[in-house]
Amino acid sequence: NRPYHLLAIETSCDETSVAIVRDGTEVLSNVVSSQIETHRRFGGVVPEIASRKHVESMTVILEEAVAAAGVTLSDIDAVAVTQGPGLVGALLVGVVAAKSLALALDVPLIGTHHIAGHIYANRLIGRIEYPALALVVSGGHTELVLLESEGSFNIIGRTRDDAVGEAYDKVARALSLPYPGGPHVDRLAQEAAEAIELPRAWLEPDSYDFSFSGLKSAVLAEINRSNMKGKPIDAAALARGFQESVIDVVTAKAMRAASEFGVRQLLLCGGVAANRGLRERLASLCEAANLPLLVPPMSLCTDNAAMIAAAADLKWRRGEFDSLDMKAEPQLSL
Ligand code: KG4
Ligand code: ZN
Secondary structure, eight states, rough: OOOEEEEEEEEESEEEEEEETTTEEEEEEEEEEEEHHHTTTSSSHHHHHHHEEEEHHHHHHHHHHHHTOOOOGGGOOEEEEEEEESOHHHHHHHHHHHHHHHHTTTTOOOEHHHHHHHHHHGGTTTOOOOOOOEEOOOOSSSSEEEEESSSOEEEEEEBOOOOOOHHHHHHHTTTOOSSOOOOHHHHHHHOSSSEEEEOOOOSTTTOOOOOHHHHHHHHHHHHHHHHHHHOOOOOHHHHHHHHHHHHHHHHHHHHHHHHHHTTEEEEEESSSGOHHHHHHHHHHHHHTOOEEOOOOOOOOOOSSSSHHHHHHHHHHHTOBBBBTOOOOOOTOOO
């Protein structure tokens, strides 16, 4: 069989990314242009600026990805793109670029769900054994997804308020750390000599849902208390207390679900999978439970187009294509 090449585009938030992937899982190039520096001074992603930056970067990143892969556009067999969820203006740039390419090259268009991408980033590093459970933790999402078989997604738990990464970013902001704050809170937590005890939101005993807004409020209350007493804030102890609360809850719920549904593998994915404390705790729990754990390398955990190709490849192999009428869907469900 002749090798096939998917070109994938991801623009759902603040990274413009284009990847070329051969035969579904061999990443030939995965170029990511981050807008973080642009958004940093606003303390978060500004949607209007994100869209404009995607427009500016798209053709440059596209050419770079094709060149880095050592292919030409005539080698491309299908164009995949993140259809949603995400910022509507940002998604539109990717979708319009993908449609134009698909039309010009006369190849199929494959719309892809962003979270399917995060989950199937794991296809790029290993073989997924079903049933599997994915713990998706990112700036926009916190979900436990049961995968009974390839391409089937059953969301068994989700956040009722903030996403984990969002909570990290808000806590970081309250501690005057730069955006995005997750890595800074993680580092502080590792350095802390002790932890300030904070609440854990277990919700109903049988629930796989999450809630982080109460924890975030508890952090803000601690900061206010220190300020009122005129005491300096022990940022490290607070970061560690916050991180321990998050890790205790997400790992406990993931392990309970893994056992209840008898999964053969646990997949950790999304930007917060970069968190050292989370990776270490999950690794040791999985080892104790004799449950194989897949965690993509950092470059495949944060938003990138190779993960979109990995998810789109399942549709490619089933011949599930989209028409050129496909629309960006900011609220697309899995
Ligand atoms: O998956 P991602 O790149 O974008 C979304 O699709 O949301 O995730 C970005 C999120 C940000 O909230 C960032 O603060 C968080 O991942 N993050 C971390 C760490 N590295 C990135 N959170 C905690 N610890 C980290 N080491
Ligand atoms: Zn993402």
